[in-house]
Amino acid sequence: MKKLILTIGCVLTTVLLFAQNKATWIWYPGDFEVWLGNDMQNRRTERGTFFPPFWKMDSHYVLVEFHKEFDLQQAEEIKIHAEGKYNVKVNGKMLPGMPGSLKLEKGKQKINVKVYNQAKVPALFVEGKQVNTDKDWLVTFEDKEWIDETGKASDQSGTTYVKAGYWNFQNSAQRPSTFKLPTRYEESVASTKQGKGSLIDFGKNTFGFLTLHQLKGNGELNIYYGESKEEALATTTCETLDLLSINQQSAQDSTLDLSKAFRYVYIEPKGNVSFDKVSMEYEYLPVEDRGTFKSSDEELNKIWEVAKYTMELTSREFYIDGIKRDRWIWSGDAYQSYAMNYYLGFDSETVKRTILALRGKEPTMSHINTIMDYTFYWFLSIYDYYQYTGDKEFIANVYPRMQSLMQFCLDRRNADGLMEGLSGDWVFIDWADGLSKQGEVSFEQLLLCRSLETMALCAELLDESADKAQYAKEAAQLKGKIFDYYWNEQKGAFAHSRVAGKQTDQVTRYTNMFAIFFDYLSANQQKAVKDKVLLNDAIQKIMTPYMRYYELEALCALGEKDYVMSEMKSYWGGMLKLGATTFWEEYNPDKKGAEHYAMYGREFGKSLCHSWGASPIYLLGKYYLGVEPTAAGYERYTINPYLASLQWMEGKVPTPAGEIELAVSKKKITVKSPIGTGTLQLKSKVTPRCKQGKVVKTGKDQYSIELKKDTTYEVHYEA
């Protein structure tokens, strides 16, 4: 009887195995990401002129060897598709020509395919019942298979093989080089005559390809795009435009080639050019709709929705900064998109793709995006990714690239072991008037320290104990220096910088607020920073949502969630009051009217849909719904709901296994999780009641309940 069950078990396993072994296109890891990143980032235009990035753009390997060993239960025929010229070896024997299919015998079979493609990424798709390309194939860009004079192959080639890169190209026809984001038809909402042309309104900021219906005639068609009405009408200063020559005798619907960002489009035909109406093909990254938030505060709900839409628009082939410009991948911006994503779509593939594209290829000659701080955010993003997803495999894959980038950083330290901007290094920190980047800026040392700690964590995870010890030691030494060189007891703050070996007078928010959520400060130091820096109006204010994100996170960490809630409503709510349909690159409440649209010395230089504007998603998810993984991949997590000024809130937070669902009012909390073990933490004036779990008192008015997965907990309490 037992034997029979086992046999059935085996059959079932085999069937499942066949079903799971769906082939996917594979490539050298990072190659497709680099190639697609180049393609996307070179689509920026400024007033019709091509506007490429200013950093080194890398290339795919042009010649890649793929292989995997199989032990086939039965003979089978496999099909082979490749992007490029290729050859195939089975068990070391080269097959004639470029076989599109071949028969494999039962038993051990080693398949090697070598693909060459200079213009596009060498990619491979092998499809069979048992043999399929998947992430466990090994790849190399130099197999070093030399032979001696007798024809014997070298037995000591020293080739490094790594696991293949892949995404979601599950069909042979879905060649990676043909990848395009999907589009859908969207109507404009209004069209009005303005001067010699028409002003079209799409109702909200959007992104895609404009379609001119029944376009015909001979002459010119000038199209001026605006994230604001003012910009679309400012034909001489708007940031993007299309100046087209039209010679179309019979009317036809014409969709433009290059995607653009706009809410308004001002179109001036010249000659006898005419068209009926204007619509668009909205271009988007399909992301599952997972994270939600709703509350008793309609303004807050609107903030969350607009933040979500801002994320939708800036989540594309990769996480980009903004849709009007630059449409580039910026590491500091992407770092925030990842965090928002963990509370929204939980789209791990886009996180990994962006991390790989940002890293690019060796040799490492510059900081990521040329920016020192952006290199450090890249390190931080990787451990965060692990914490939210539990995907250790990616950490293992990317670890060698982390090591070489860290070595690049360590090699650039000065005699005091600190980082300062060398020739070619951009010390960015934030867009802020007159912010000094001179000397050894404390913020950069702090980020390097955290990056070294990240290296130590990743090394530990991968059982690289010597690496771990080395990185931990470097981190500890640097942390000591940060306090020695920058902490000013009198000011109760870290100084902004050190110039010529001397601490400068300036105090800024950056280092101080990061030190809080990095948990580097004692309770006394935290209090000093809160009072003397974060809540001190004499310290230069932050004007970008980018740094507002960290500032508010620091205040949340300090327990100032009521204050943060009101700040969120006033800052992001302030943009909504000005009619924002997406959140901005920078917002200074003191400015008026179209002043808001200017930046970089240009009338409409500011991006009105910038990913870093979407941080309320993260803040609301992590600090109000209060959901946070405390062990990788939500194996353990905490839920610490906080209503602040709200009457109630409810929402979903995505995890690797589904969504944690949460509803919180002043008297009742309902929660259900599909994963791991959670701890619901709550403050209550009365002892909470919960039929499904055990209520534990943890302090004055403080209680906790352990949450098991797949159980709905109803907790009655009094906030």
Place this chain on the structure above:
Amino acid sequence: MKKLILTIGCVLTTVLLFAQNKATWIWYPGDFEVWLGNDMQNRRTERGTFFPPFWKMDSHYVLVEFHKEFDLQQAEEIKIHAEGKYNVKVNGKMLPGMPGSLKLEKGKQKINVKVYNQAKVPALFVEGKQVNTDKDWLVTFEDKEWIDETGKASDQSGTTYVKAGYWNFQNSAQRPSTFKLPTRYEESVASTKQGKGSLIDFGKNTFGFLTLHQLKGNGELNIYYGESKEEALATTTCETLDLLSINQQSAQDSTLDLSKAFRYVYIEPKGNVSFDKVSMEYEYLPVEDRGTFKSSDEELNKIWEVAKYTMELTSREFYIDGIKRDRWIWSGDAYQSYAMNYYLGFDSETVKRTILALRGKEPTMSHINTIMDYTFYWFLSIYDYYQYTGDKEFIANVYPRMQSLMQFCLDRRNADGLMEGLSGDWVFIDWADGLSKQGEVSFEQLLLCRSLETMALCAELLDESADKAQYAKEAAQLKGKIFDYYWNEQKGAFAHSRVAGKQTDQVTRYTNMFAIFFDYLSANQQKAVKDKVLLNDAIQKIMTPYMRYYELEALCALGEKDYVMSEMKSYWGGMLKLGATTFWEEYNPDKKGAEHYAMYGREFGKSLCHSWGASPIYLLGKYYLGVEPTAAGYERYTINPYLASLQWMEGKVPTPAGEIELAVSKKKITVKSPIGTGTLQLKSKVTPRCKQGKVVKTGKDQYSIELKKDTTYEVHYEA
């Protein structure tokens, strides 16, 4: 009066300047070479199967910025062509769109063009009267032009600009990506029926695209290529073939897509496929016909002619090894092609192109072609190039890449400061049965030492005195070790290797013969090496023309030119007697018939047209015509003619300024040079007479005459 002349001088200069300023396509140096090298080296097939290299193939930079500053004497319009998407700035101001032409004002004008192309090399062609793309434009792959929040560009970007790469694309329509070698029609010389097909003979080994005239029908056409008749007829073992499906109802001349090497072609049609006759499109690199050699010995003349044809066939997009296989760029093989080229076509562009393609891009992770010795030949080739051409500019351009490759080598030394094959290193030396590659092979240390000396020479040339001192010191230390560890006084030779810290017993020719022409040995050591190694049949004989080249060069350097002449005639003459129409990869006189064609355990594995077979060109030019530059670019040179068994010889040796023409009989020498200052050295039983120059006695029966350029010297003497 003086002033007037000056003015005329100025006008003339300006006119000349305009005439010289012909535009040329430019790119990031090395990019086109890498791209074209990838293309060429991935054309190899083995029995119809794609057979790519096994080392890392690099890529061009996808985004490149080009710029140059001009001071225009008058306004002008320029035309802009680019391979890729581009933008244009004039004096820092971006122009709209992608302008194909633009007007420049009189005065200072800085033109920047940024070109993006992922599939092909970003390249630029700007054409005007005064403004033209040329080798003095500067380029970079990361301009790091970031801005601050006010829009101000960074003033400390630390960008490294280098001079542009170029070749001979002097016309806007001649886009680098469309480059193809020219072809010309060639007839076959015989066609005979054989079995089910026809055997076509082209009379000699050749290379190109087969044309089947009036091809028609439905079925298959199997084409088997052979460098020998045996190979073409060996349908199951020949190295290259085309198995074609034909479905062509109306007859038409059909030229095949992929070039092949062959003398014979065996064609078997199946079904009702038929054709009239077979011709070919011979594919070749146009090289000026400059070096010549003719003598009283018809066999030697034939050797020179066949060597020349062998060079012609293996000089292609780059100098390749052989035309049948591998059609790859191998550094050790190319090093010899360069040397032969200096006595034949003096085609500096192909030397430079090959050197750049071999070096590839950073990061340097492996030896060139994965072979340790091939890395070292690359260094040696660069100073040689300078010595023959005087082109210091190229040395300056390539010097940073020399430095990083040398650092790679130095970092791979073991605790004793010696190089041994690490995992992934191929220690090649030569194709020779049972040659040990274990431990610290003396040959590799010798080549590293010479490479370090080369680095010191190049550093000196570029006034990099710290570098020079460092490399010279490393070279001197290593030279000391070579004598300490390998010189065996008793054996009168360098030992082959050291294993586990102990000198091995084996003596081979390689280290010993290179030490002679590197001039590392005392007179006594030289004599010992000559007697106990080079002229000692007990030491394993060399079977490749590759190492025969160095062996004979060593013997020439030892004054054994009579012996070398007879060896040349017997070794290369031996191949001719076997019907060779091009020289082979390996020749062992002891083999018989089709045994000669086997190698690598394959019946027709051997290449019968291998560049390293062409060395008589070099030996005859350097040691018999006796012409050798002694200062860079033939500023100074020696002519030391040696007739050996010849009654007379005459020839031309190319220099940067034209050919040195030389005719030598036993009684008279006639010589004329277009360049520099030469020293004619001759041995004569009587005091030579020369009306045009002063005869100086330099020893017993030894005389010299200083040669000025453009003068014909007639010297009467008695050899």
